[in-house]
Amino acid sequence: MDPNRCTASSVLSCPSDREPVLREEIVAQREQIMPFLHGFRRIVYEYQPLVDAVMSVLGIEGENQRRQDDEESISGALVELLDRESQSPVFMEGISYSLFRVADLGLVSAAQVLLRYGADLNFEDPVSYYNPLQIAVLRNKPDMVQMLISHGAEIEKRDRIHESSPLDLAGEEVDKLQCLRVLLDLGADVNAKDKNGKTALLHALASSDGLTVNNVDNIQLLLERGADVNATTYDCETPMTSLTFLVKEALNSSVEDAKEKGHFCTRVAHLLISHGADPSCCWNIADGEVWEHSLTYTSLENFDLLFPLTALLLQHGASFICSPHSTSYWTGQQLIITRLAEALREALDAAEAADVLAKAEALLDLARICSPVVPPLFPRSQLPVLDQASTHQPLLELYSRLEEQERCPLPLRCLCRRLIRRCLRPWPFEEKVKALPLPDRLKDSLLPENSWRDRAGWDRFKPRHSSR
Numbered sequence: 001m002d003p004n005r006c007t008a009s010s011v012l013s014c015p016s017d018r019e020p021v022l023r024e025e026i027v028a029q030r031e032q033i034m035p036f037l038h039g040f041r042r043i044v045y046e047y048q049p050l051v052d053a054v055m056s057v058l059g060i061e062g063e064n065q066r067r068q069d070d071e072e073s074i075s076g077a078l079v080e081l082l083d084r085e086s087q088s089p090v091f092m093e094g095i096s097y098s099l100f101r102v103a104d105l106g107l108v109s110a111a112q113v114l115l116r117y118g119a120d121l122n123f124e125d126p127v128s129y130y131n132p133l134q135i136a137v138l139r140n141k142p143d144m145v146q147m148l149i150s151h152g153a154e155i156e157k158r159d160r161i162h163e164s165s166p167l168d169l170a171g172e173e174v175d176k177l178q179c180l181r182v183l184l185d186l187g188a189d190v191n192a193k194d195k196n197g198k199t200a201l202l203h204a205l206a207s208s209d210g211l212t213v214n215n216v217d218n219i220q221l222l223l224e225r226g227a228d229v230n231a232t233t234y235d236c237e238t239p240m241t242s243l244t245f246l247v248k249e250a251l252n253s254s255v256e257d258a259k260e261k262g263h264f265c266t267r268v269a270h271l272l273i274s275h276g277a278d279p280s281c282c283w284n285i286a287d288g289e290v291w292e293h294s295l296t297y298t299s300l301e302n303f304d305l306l307f308p309l310t311a312l313l314l315q316h317g318a319s320f321i322c323s324p325h326s327t328s329y330w331t332g333q334q335l336i337i338t339r340l341a342e343a344l345r346e347a348l349d350a351a352e353a354a355d356v357l358a359k360a361e362a363l364l365d366l367a368r369i370c371s372p373v374v375p376p377l378f379p380r381s382q383l384p385v386l387d388q389a390s391t392h393q394p395l396l397e398l399y400s401r402l403e404e405q406e407r408c409p410l411p412l413r414c415l416c417r418r419l420i421r422r423c424l425r426p427w428p429f430e431e432k433v434k435a436l437p438l439p440d441r442l443k444d445s446l447l448p449e450n451s452w453r454d455r456a457g458w459d460r461f462k463p464r465h466s467s468r
Helices: 008-013 019-033 035-058 071-085 091-105 110-116 131-137 141-148 166-171 172-187 200-206 216-225 241-250 255-274 297-300 308-316 334-348 350-368 389-407 412-424 429-436 440-446
Strands: 326-331
Touching: 035 110, 035 412, 071 091, 071 131, 071 241, 091 110, 091 131, 091 334, 110 216, 131 141, 131 166, 141 172, 166 172, 166 200, 166 216, 172 216, 172 241, 172 429, 200 216, 200 241, 216 255, 216 334, 241 255, 241 297, 255 308, 308 350, 326 334, 334 389, 350 389, 350 412, 412 440, 429 440
Parallel strands: none
Antiparallel strands: none
């Protein structure tokens, strides 16, 4: 081995002229692997003293406590400090990081002073990689958000770790609604996508669980400002698939959680459908070979557990067949009858059996009146067979009523209602209905959700493992 040769592992025990160089190479390699360590070192050893001095002048002590001096005197003291330190070799880094800190705290006047001295609006915190605008959104400081953008902060800039824009961050929690509104008012692109193709609406839905994060208002605002209700990521995720996933989660939750999640899912479904989403469209997830079940399919195959959502979908004209595949994939009658048969097998008493049968009849009637297309009834030979005559007979009687309905045309009032509803699209058309020169009773007929009356217990989700 060459006695003059030193390796990285032996640098500490092999003194030579190359030792400082090797040390720098090792540090550089570590900083490439863990860049946040480099950022942390710079904060601690280079410009943290200046940042500390700025925070001291502002009176920040402990957990974001602020001295009770008036803003004018604080700004004056800050100007004196910055004039005194302006020749420091780390002045720009120090005031730029100070801008990040005051943006975090929402100190608008202090931020304006730092900007006058040249603080970098788009400075990235070397540890989190968030910039002042992003941290102001995360801390829910709408005044700071507005001020930073008015001074030129990049409204669409994404962080390097999560690829989230300020709009994405604002949409993810309900307490950031004001920041969301400010960003939209100032021109943020509501349909901008991250590297995965995810928009702010998809971020808002992905962050929602209906319990700790119940951001219906954020979702509504995004939709009102033009969010694409059919936006699709590169992995084929859509607003409807996100909602369908959460509906399935509700089925496996506790009774109380299912109630809360169900309320959230029903409200969001109403918003998405009202802005043009198709709940009956299944989604391709593997080059045309695998399809994810639609929201309508999921609701119909669990109609007794998801009754309020299923009723809402049908009230708002959800198709009773798969939108891309027509009757070849599923029909609403098949799903309801199949689930009804399963529920009758599981029913513990006559009251439960009567309840699930009444729900099935109500949904089939809704579909006949509201769905744009009701497919032909499947053959009687495909009717599920139940072991006990007492449970199989109601199934036969329901099927016979459906056969009778199919042989008879819809009443004229139903046909007129369908035509008017079709002419009033796109949704939402509540205001269009109210403007029609018709009696209120007829307007209510056009909007069945206004006159629909649930029975006791029909207004909430039920988890699979609970009793009916």
